Amino acid sequence: MCEFCVQHGAGKKWYLTAKNYADELADSEERKKFIHDFFKSYERNYRKNVRMTDIARKVPFVKEYAEKKINNYFSQKHAGQVVSLEDAISICSIPGRVSVVDCPCQKYLSGKEEKKCILFGTTADIVESLPEFSNIYDMGFEDAVELLKATEKEAKIHTVWTFMSPYIGAICNCNQRGCLLFHLKNKYQFAEIVHRGHETAVIDKEMCTGCGNCQIICQFDAVAIVDGKAEINSNCQGCGVCRSFCRVEVINLVSRYP
Numbered sequence: 001m002c003e004f005c006v007q008h009g010a011g012k013k014w015y016l017t018a019k020n021y022a023d024e025l026a027d028s029e030e031r032k033k034f035i036h037d038f039f040k041s042y043e044r045n046y047r048k049n050v051r052m053t054d055i056a057r058k059v060p061f062v063k064e065y066a067e068k069k070i071n072n073y074f075s076q077k078h079a080g081q082v083v084s085l086e087d088a089i090s091i092c093s094i095p096g097r098v099s100v101v102d103c104p105c106q107k108y109l110s111g112k113e114e115k116k117c118i119l120f121g122t123t124a125d126i127v128e129s130l131p132e133f134s135n136i137y138d139m140g141f142e143d144a145v146e147l148l149k150a151t152e153k154e155a156k157i158h159t160v161w162t163f164m165s166p167y168i169g170a171i172c173n174c175n176q177r178g179c180l181l182f183h184l185k186n187k188y189q190f191a192e193i194v195h196r197g198h199e200t201a202v203i204d205k206e207m208c209t210g211c212g213n214c215q216i217i218c219q220f221d222a223v224a225i226v227d228g229k230a231e232i233n234s235n236c237q238g239c240g241v242c243r244s245f246c247r248v249e250v251i252n253l254v255s256r257y258p
Helices: 003-008 028-040 042-056 059-077 085-091 104-109 122-127 142-155 180-187 214-217
Strands: 079-083 098-102 115-119 157-162 168-174 198-205 222-228 229-232 251-255
Touching: 003 222, 028 122, 042 104, 042 180, 079 085, 079 229, 085 142, 085 157, 085 168, 098 104, 098 122, 104 180, 115 122, 115 142, 122 168, 142 157, 142 168, 198 229, 214 222, 222 251
Parallel strands: none
Antiparallel strands: 079 157, 098 115, 115 168, 157 168, 198 251, 222 229
């Protein structure tokens, strides 16, 4: 199991543990302020932190401290992990309030309003008070499932995020090109910003036709075509999106852990 599962999930998938969504956990002024500031100053904080980190990493005796600081931020305050469609659906059955809001990354990157980020409980309560996100609306479980399935068909990756760990406040449905956190993951490859999922993809090579759809759709360069058959390599993040684009349905997810 991953470190978070040991610390916050009693050895099971930590993001399927109900206490990590509880209002009682979220009910602290420090956490509420963090959530408010995170959404209120999303663009400004992103630019500021990237600029400061880039400057610090150019100074030899400061570089190590800067890298440790960014890792601590993402483990202690805003941890993310890739989850499969099935787990994303299960997550939406846990919290009381489930809402959808415009993706803050898309607001910053392209000025578009795309309702594809799912918020839970206290996070939604705080975000709806911000004018720029006031068009948030609540969803029933079935509507959340439809949203998740629709974004999967668009090759979006499902990730869960904490707001001061272990409180889970959101599921993002995005891709590397449209997500600031994936931008950071690719920019700062030393940092554990988005953790890989609990599963990895496997292909039934006897049934594989080698069409290459999975290779084309994979955003992590985790698929290669070898001797006319698809093969999964260690880059696989366990998102499972490749399954939705396999013409002969021979891709499955299996646990990384014994």
